[in-house]
Amino acid sequence: MKLHVIERGEGPETVVFLHGLFGRGRNLGFLQRGAAADFRTLALDLRNHGNSPHGPVSYALMAQDVLETLDDLGVEHFAVVGHSMGGKVGMMLALAAPERVTKLLVADIAPAQTGHGHGEMIARLAAITFPASLERREGLDLLEPVAGSRPVAELLLQNVRLGDSPGWSIGFDDLARDIHEIENWPDLQIAPYEGPVLFLRGGASPYVRPEHHDQIRTLFPHALIRSLPDAGHWLHAEQPRAFLSEMMEFLLKPT
Numbered sequence: 001m002k003l004h005v006i007e008r009g010e011g012p013e014t015v016v017f018l019h020g021l022f023g024r025g026r027n028l029g030f031l032q033r034g035a036a037a038d039f040r041t042l043a044l045d046l047r048n049h050g051n052s053p054h055g056p057v058s059y060a061l062m063a064q065d066v067l068e069t070l071d072d073l074g075v076e077h078f079a080v081v082g083h084s085m086g087g088k089v090g091m092m093l094a095l096a097a098p099e100r101v102t103k104l105l106v107a108d109i110a111p112a113q114t115g116h117g118h119g120e121m122i123a124r125l126a127a128i129t130f131p132a133s134l135e136r137r138e139g140l141d142l143l144e145p146v147a148g149s150r151p152v153a154e155l156l157l158q159n160v161r162l163g164d165s166p167g168w169s170i171g172f173d174d175l176a177r178d179i180h181e182i183e184n185w186p187d188l189q190i191a192p193y194e195g196p197v198l199f200l201r202g203g204a205s206p207y208v209r210p211e212h213h214d215q216i217r218t219l220f221p222h223a224l225i226r227s228l229p230d231a232g233h234w235l236h237a238e239q240p241r242a243f244l245s246e247m248m249e250f251l252l253k254p255t
Contacts, residue, residue, distance in 0.1 A: 001065040002072055004051035006043040009036030013102070014078040015251060016066065017043040018086030021118060021175070021182060022156055024050030031081065031236060034244045038252065039079075044069060046089065048171030049159075055171065057178035059186060063092040067100075079103040079251060083236055084207070085182055094193040095219065104197045104220070105250055107243070108205050108233050110212035111185045111219055118183055121146060122176050125156070134166035151234075188219075197223040198250045200243070202231035 006025045015035050017028040025032075025043030032041045045052040047065055055061070066089065070078060079102050082090030087106035094101040124146045134142070139157045140150065147153040159170040175182070197220040201208040208216075208225070216223050228235050228242050236243045 001047055001053050001055060001061075001068060003047065003053075003065050003069040004045040005069060005073070006032070007041070008032055008043075009039050009041045011036075011039040013039050014070075014075050015039045015041045016070070016075075016078050016080050017041065018046060018066070018080065018082035018089050019043075019049065020084030020086050022049070022159055022170075023083070023086075024158065026050070027155075028081070028083070028236065030240050031244055031247060034248065035081075035251065038248075040075075042070075042073070042075070042078075046086065048174050050170075054174050057174055058181050059088055059092040060096070062089045063096055066093060067097060070100075076100060077102050079105070081105045081107070081247060081251075082109075083107040084109050084233065088182075088185065091193075091219070094195065094197070095188060095190050098191075098193050098195065101193070101195060102255070103195060103251060104193070105247060106197065106199045108201050108207045108235055110199070110208045111215055112212050113184050114207050119179050122179050125172070126176050130160075130166045133164050134160070134162050136162060139166070151237075190219075192219050192221050194222065196250075196253075196255055198246070199223055199225045200235070200246055201225065201227050202233055202235040202238070203227040203229040204231060205233045205235070207233055 017032050019027050024045045032043045035041050048054045080090035087109040090104050094104045140153045143153040143156045161167050161169040228239050231238045
């Protein structure tokens with residue numbers, strides 16, 4: 001499956017940005033623009049998100065989508081920056097195609113079951129009845145009780161078709177059916193990835209916990225695990241400059 005791509009920069013090395021659930025490539029625009037001075041950067045819409053095609057969900061399929069898209073663009077070697085679901089796709093890429101992935105930055109996710117309520121939220125979103133017509137403010141009011149906050153409602157709203165005959169613009173049914181695949185991590189019998197890896201977690205987030213560290217280092221023996229103090233799961237949005245600083249230090253460090 002060929003994915004929608006936003007491209008910036010013309011550096012000799014390539015960095016691929018992968019968003020989380022209900023996101024899209026442009027959500028990582030601040031980080032992409034920050035890296036574009038030194039790298040060719042590609043922000044992808046993963047399947048069922050943004051302007052990419054829809055289909056069944058698994059991390060193997062999503063990693064294959066990325067590889068097919070990069071093949072089409074003539075990209076052989078690349079670093080990956082992935083947040084949440086996109087971080088799991090990045091991990092799968094590094095493990096399945098280690099000869100192609102030069103570096104991996106995983107933002108606030110672990111190779112483990114890390115749902116934290118997404119399944120319940122999907123069920124509540126599926127129960128929403130859209131009116132005959134919907135504008136932005138009305139859409140936010142409709143989504144906020146399910147999202148739990150205005151910022152999360154704004155994230156979700158980018159996946160809604162507004163105006164007359166509103167509804168989901170993303171592959172919502174595919175995501176709802178396969179949410180267990182997104183929340184989990186496959187049991188892989190695979191060699192570890194020996195390249196450089198940075199797990200950057202939010203200091204106030206429950207997604208990467210001490211009990212995950214052994215599994216992280218089994219699959220990624222050279223991984224560094226660092227925290228942004230006081231940041232939650234959306235650490236790149238809550239502390240964008242601190243995240244960018246950590247990211248660029250990692251990407252620019254010679255291997």
